Amino acid sequence: MKKLFLLLLVFAALNLQAQIKFEDYFTDNTLRFDYNRCGTAATEQIGFEQMKQEGKWSGPRNHLIDPFLWGEYRVELYDKATKKLIFSRGYAGLYSEWQSTAEAKVTSRCFYETALVPFPKKPVTLQLYSRNRKTKLVKTFEYQIDPANYFISKETGPVYKSFMVHDSGDPSKKIDVVFIPDGFTAVEMDKFREAVKSFSKGLLDTPPFTAAEDQFNCWLVEAPSAESGTDIPAGGIYKNTLLNTSFYTFDSERYNMTFDIKSVRDVAANVPYDIIIILVNSEKYGGGGVYNYYGCFTAFNKQSIGVFVHEFGHTFTWLADEYYTSDVAYQDYIDMTVEPIQPNVTNMVDFGKKWKKMIKPGTPVPTPRKPEFAGVLGAYEGGIYSAKGIYSPMAKCKMNWLGDPFCPVCTKILKDMIDYYTK
Secondary structure: OHHHHHHHHHHHHHHHHHHOOHHHHEEEEEEEEEEEEEEOOOOEEEEEEEEEEEEEOOOOOOOOEOOOOOOOEEEEEEEOOOOOEEEEEEEOOHHHHHOOOOHHHOOOEEEEEEEEEEEEOOOEEEEEEEEOOOOOEEEEEEEEEOOOOOOOEOOOOOOOEEEEEEOOOOHHHOEEEEEEEEOOOHHHHHHHHHHHHHHHHHHHOOOOOHHHHHHEEEEEEEOOOOOOOOEEHHHOEOOOOOOOOEOOHHHOOOOOEOOOHHHHHHHHOOOOOOEEEEEEOOOOOOEEEEOOOEEEEEOOOOOHHHHHHHHHHHHHOOOOOOOOOOOOOOOOOOOOOOOOOOOOOEOOOOHHHOOHHHOOOOOOOOOOOOHHHOOOOOOEEEEOOEEEEEEEOOOOOOOOOOOOOOOHHHHHHHHHHHHHHHO
16 A cells, blocks of 8 residues: 555656646746845744846756755745646755854854746746754745746846856756856966866766766856955955855865855856856865855865865755764754655664665664675764764765765765756
8 A cells, every 4th residue: 555655646746747848837047036044043034135037047847846855945936826836946055054053053144045946937936945953844935926027137147258168968958067266366267277177077087977977068157356265264364256255164164165145146147057166266175065056166175176076966966974073063963853854864763765775685784884894785873974873875985985986875866866957
């Protein structure tokens, strides 16, 4: 009976997808919905900022309803006349990370955020959701959108030179990765172009992306900054850069990110894109990745490309970090009474939803971190910043060690996302 019920759910989901034809509800353009998310560790409020029409929609057109249910947040569009769900997408942001810091317990902050959706042909209702501590998505905001509204800005943003460094074809059928610079001056664009070529090659030389390199387009946008480098607050270094990147995000030395998502989107909009990668003009080790938002990396550290490919796992899918010994700014990151949503870690509350069926019979679970289990798929204690109570698929994986390949679980997740965009 249970298998029959699950099968019926699958057929229902496929039927819903089949009923939603992109051309019935959307134009070729993108609608950017900007808002502010404000609050504390325990509160959250959304305030509308602006709407903007941008270039061609680059996301999937055959899969308008996001099947993965990943991310701290979710945006949904409903046809206003029929109340039918016509688009959804999960994503994450810096606000949810900040809520897990000590600062969020004693002060309030606002974070500028954006959500991209296909541009609707008819009036729609946009709904925003946030995931609570029990991982349930709760509606936090609703807004009525009339595509004929003359307050939807059609103003062209800053225009920069752009190039393709890896061309696989029609952006609406491929995964488009755009590389944008921060802290590169106009005379340093040659350095940026060479860095993009190296990063693009580093990604496509890594399985499972190698076998799918014909499914990726890689772009670059030459957007110069007034000064070279990036902010290093603890060193008293502040640079006038276009995207305002900085080390010590959330007071973590190696976390180089930006809160200026508005400028990031303005620069990226020069080309069709699905994934934004910021390359920072620095040799210092650092960077980070936020699911369906952006990844940010220093361009010239000897480990930068390895960090990039690791963080691409966060940016492209919602893979969790599997390391558990490094200092991070987060506190009480996981509610241990519910199964984590991230697909490559478990606390055994509902392991059956994860990779349990991929483990060979006879493999002990939990699996000891001993030499005899090297390369064995199991459940190894340690992951997502916790040495106890959280388990990862393998003792070594790129989501733990930069020099290792993605484990079979992470590889499957990445392949599933590639298929989502391109099949």
